[in-house]
Amino acid sequence: MISKDKEKDLQQPQILSIDDDYSIIRQFIDGDKFAFQILVKRHKEKVRNIIYITMNNSALVDDIAQDVFITVYRNLKHFRFESQFTTWLYRITVNRCKDYLRKMNVRKIFFPIEEGTEVSEYPTPVEDNDISRIVMDAISKLPVKLRMPLILKDIEGFSYQEISETLKCEMGTVKSRIFRGREKLKEILQPLEKELMN
């Protein structure tokens, strides 16, 4: 049976704090299997969105997100409470995305026309509701090392510190990559500038 508090927690994600995640993880380690579901409920949408923008393919989102949370489930008992849970979670997410992208690149060598891909080679003419798609397509053309910090910053609103911990790189590198990412994005979107800016 789920206690009333937990039931409430499952239904309504609350404002998060380190303590919240830490105490839930402790409950999980103590054998409370519902604690894990609370963690998933709290963080799944952010994880799914990072995957969605990074992969630019909605069909892969739930598979990769499932992979991420299964990894979390298996390793949560060894969580050391030294960093935020989310830093660890997003690091796993980013790494899983990188793995998938690598696999997809290998596959593309053998099967050049990838089924179900939502990436188009050139930006298509703009319709009002297509801006999101165009931006995502453009982001997906960025090299992964520029793509990841840019997504975490401009779409997910992470701080440079959080990005540096998630991607395990220096703050200076983060700063430089975000700038280069924006520059590159501008270059990709140049032919569609008029439509986008309108």
Add this chain to the structure above:
Amino acid sequence: MKKALQNLELLSAYLDNELTQSEKAELEKLLATSLELRKKLEDLKKIKQLGNRVTRIPESPFFETRLMAAIEDQKNETSRIKRWMPAAALAVVTIIIMVVLKFNPGLIDKMWEDQKVAIAGFYKENLQPVLLAANLTNEDVFNFAFNNELPLDNSRQQYLLLGYDDSGKEFFEIRSSHERINRDSYKEFISAMNLDAEQKQTVDSIIGSYSKALEAQVLVNEKNTIAINPNLWNLRKAIFADLLVASEKLNKTKFDRIVPAGISNAEKIVVVNTVEKLKSAYGDQYIFVTPDSIFAESYQFDSKLYEKEMRELEKQIKLNEEEVKQFTLNIRYDSTFRYIDDARNIHSFRIVVDSNICRVDLPDHQIPEILIPDIETIEPLIEQATNSIHFYAYKIPKIEKSENGIKIEYYNDDSVYSYMVDYNMLNIDSLAEANPGLDLYRLDQLKPVKPFDDTMLIKYQYDRDYYHRYYSDDEFKKQMEELQKELQQMSEELKNHKIRVRSEVTKSTKK
């Protein structure tokens, strides 16, 4: 240059509010004086704002449920792997054995030759008839003659099935009876032949006279050995033929339907001779099916000695019911039976085992033909009668395929229903396929080709024996109705394609 780039990076960080107070103050000073920097800042701001235009992926309400299910699945998989570890170890041992055998191919043969005599002796001990004559019912004997089945234990859990493969070679199967439909074949036969009680008694006595002979054909012992006398195939033919001769005498009108040409005198002589020989001599070769091997060996079954022992045994059975239970046969289908298909040696058995069936194909020399030299002359008679009995008594349809079409006949309510699909010309697609480079304007020059793929009808061409055993009448009726519908539909489709096809359903009454 480097300084300019650093300034641009600072601009980007400035937008993100990630500069220290001093960095910020310094940059703002620069911005106040540089139009170019201000323009660059504006550009970067526009790009940054594009991030807000990206729509988020819709929520997935069932994500947790699926995730938890996947986690559960993985847990089970892990435990499955643990459970299969011993099997994996066994696989390793098997591979090692395979490697050994690869370099010593004769090893098993040699071991088998060495052990053969000892093993055969072991399995030949204490063989007894699988069913005592007293326990064989008339239905059992009739079923054996007409449907090739013989029960292998008193509780009828397992059956021995005799058969012929496509090339006419004999095989037998040991089958469990759980999928078998229980039919009163004998009753159906009596009713199809329209025999009264007195006539039935005559048939009963003929059948009864074979139970003693049948008794000695299949022997078993407590080591789960089954010894089958290859003469069983001949005996089945003999019983069948004997019953046919009797049926002709009992009801000539009904019999004519089964064998319209009647039985010639020459055939009757063969039947009498065969029956006589088979009732007195069994032959001394048996096929031994044991839990770990199949072999043919001579074995003398002393019926007189056995009868004496039997009398003793019957006394014991009466005294102690438990004794009977000891003889319940339990062939382990999944034991060490293997595919034994030795192409080099035509005298070997081929064995196929699955969870319900153990099938053994007999090598060439097994069926004793010298003993009954003329038995093959009555085979066409037996075949024709078998088909007619299936058709009239068990109502199993006849399906005849020819180059021009398919004819299906079905007997019900004393009428023969006939479905005929006749096709000389076919649809364009199959013509085009059969005649590459086809000139569609000169279709008349094409020779009629073999019909389109008729797999739809082939699936209705039952193996009659199989049908008879495993489908109930209701099932069959349902299938016939489906077939009728499909035939009509096919005929409609063909009409729509303006293709010359004759499809008709006729009903003829035969009294």
